Amino acid sequence: xxQLHIADGVAEIALDAPERLNALPLDALAELDAAxxxxxxxxxxxxxxxxxxxxxxxxxxITGVDPSTDDVLGYLGAVEALMRRMAAFPAPTFAAVHGAxxxxxxxxxxxxxxxxxxxxxxxxxxFANLGALLDSGGHALLYERLGAHRALDLIxxxxxxxxxxxxxxxxxxxxxxxxxxxxxxxxxxxRAAAGPTQALLASKRLIDRLRDERLWRxxxxxxxxxxxxxxxxxxxEGFAAFxxxxxPHFTGA
Numbered sequence: 001x002x003q004l005h006i007a008d009g010v011a012e013i014a015l016d017a018p019e020r021l022n023a024l025p026l027d028a029l030a031e032l033d034a035a036x037x038x039x040x041x042x043x044x045x046x047x048x049x050x051x052x053x054x055x056x057x058x059x060x061x062i063t064g065v066d067p068s069t070d071d072v073l074g075y076l077g078a079v080e081a082l083m084r085r086m087a088a089f090p091a092p093t094f095a096a097v098h099g100a101x102x103x104x105x106x107x108x109x110x111x112x113x114x115x116x117x118x119x120x121x122x123x124x125x126x127f128a129n130l131g132a133l134l135d136s137g138g139h140a141l142l143y144e145r146l147g148a149h150r151a152l153d154l155i156x157x158x159x160x161x162x163x164x165x166x167x168x169x170x171x172x173x174x175x176x177x178x179x180x181x182x183x184x185x186x187x188x189x190x191r192a193a194a195g196p197t198q199a200l201l202a203s204k205r206l207i208d209r210l211r212d213e214r215l216w217r218x219x220x221x222x223x224x225x226x227x228x229x230x231x232x233x234x235x236x237e238g239f240a241a242f243x244x245x246x247x248p249h250f251t252g253a
Contacts, residue, residue, distance in 0.1 A: 002032050002035050006039065006042055008193065010047065010190055011039035011047040011048070013032070013047065015049075015057055016052045019053075020058070021054060021057070022052065022053065022105070023060060023061035024060060024061055029079060033082045033085055036082075039089075040089060040091075045194075045197050046189040047093045047189070048093075048094050049108065050095070051099070055105075056095070056098055056105055056121070057105025059102040059103025060075065060103055067230055076222070076223040079104055080216075091192075092201075093113045093114070095109050096185035097123070097181070098120070098182075099122065100122050102123070103125065106123065106136060106137075107137050110141050114173045116172070119162065119163045119178060120162060120178050121163030122161075124158075124161050125158065129248060131235040131236075135223065136222070137222070139218050140215045233253040234250045234251065237251075
């Protein structure tokens with residue numbers, strides 16, 4: 001489900017499972033990691049990440065996942081490894097985000113240097129509907145950019161931000177009309193690829209140093225907490241309700 005195209009020093013990686021809104025099963029994480037490795041080996045000078053179809057990435061593909069046997073630690077460990085590779089990519093990276101950008105999809109955006117969002121994109125954490133925890137660095141992003149009150153408001157309610165709201169709040173780089181976001185991102189990536197690569201990477205390393213101390217600590221804590229929640233009744237109910245396409249009935253247990 002991962003496509004890689006390289007031309008003129010720019011790698012373009014596409015999440016290509018539009019029928020499931022580019023939601024990512026475990027094997028797709030490995031594919032995506034391999035695409036970044038291939039782009040790095042090719043020596044590209046910029047990279048664009050995008051999604052095919054109606055969404056950027058709707059998060060983890062939980063279709064058919066049984067909470068009682070779910071390897072939460074294995075999956076989120078693979079997510080963290082992928083995010084670390086993305087964040088350390090030795091060239092400027094850009095994401096073109098449209099439609100749903102949720103859960104792990106939000107993590108992919110967090111791990112990208114520059115994120116341009118369609119004004120109509122839907123961004124955030126619907127995890128309250130699953131009895132699960134926001135993961136993939138979402139707590140760090142929401143707290144740093146929105147503060148404690150607004151972050152918890154979004155987490156508690158499961159409400160989503162539009163791309164325009166997310167950009168205005170400083171979550172991402174800029175909001176762009178939906179029909180323009182991909183070409184806008186490609187143009188900016190091409191400009192970076194033609195720029196002073198070593199100077200750009202020096203700035204990237206400095207920004208990474210400022211960001212990473214908190215981000216990776218929070219990612220590890222999210223993974224630990226998610227594994228603990230897997231054994232709760234509400235987590236099992238949330239997954240069951242999702243599979244049965246009905247509202248969940250949570251008991252607080």
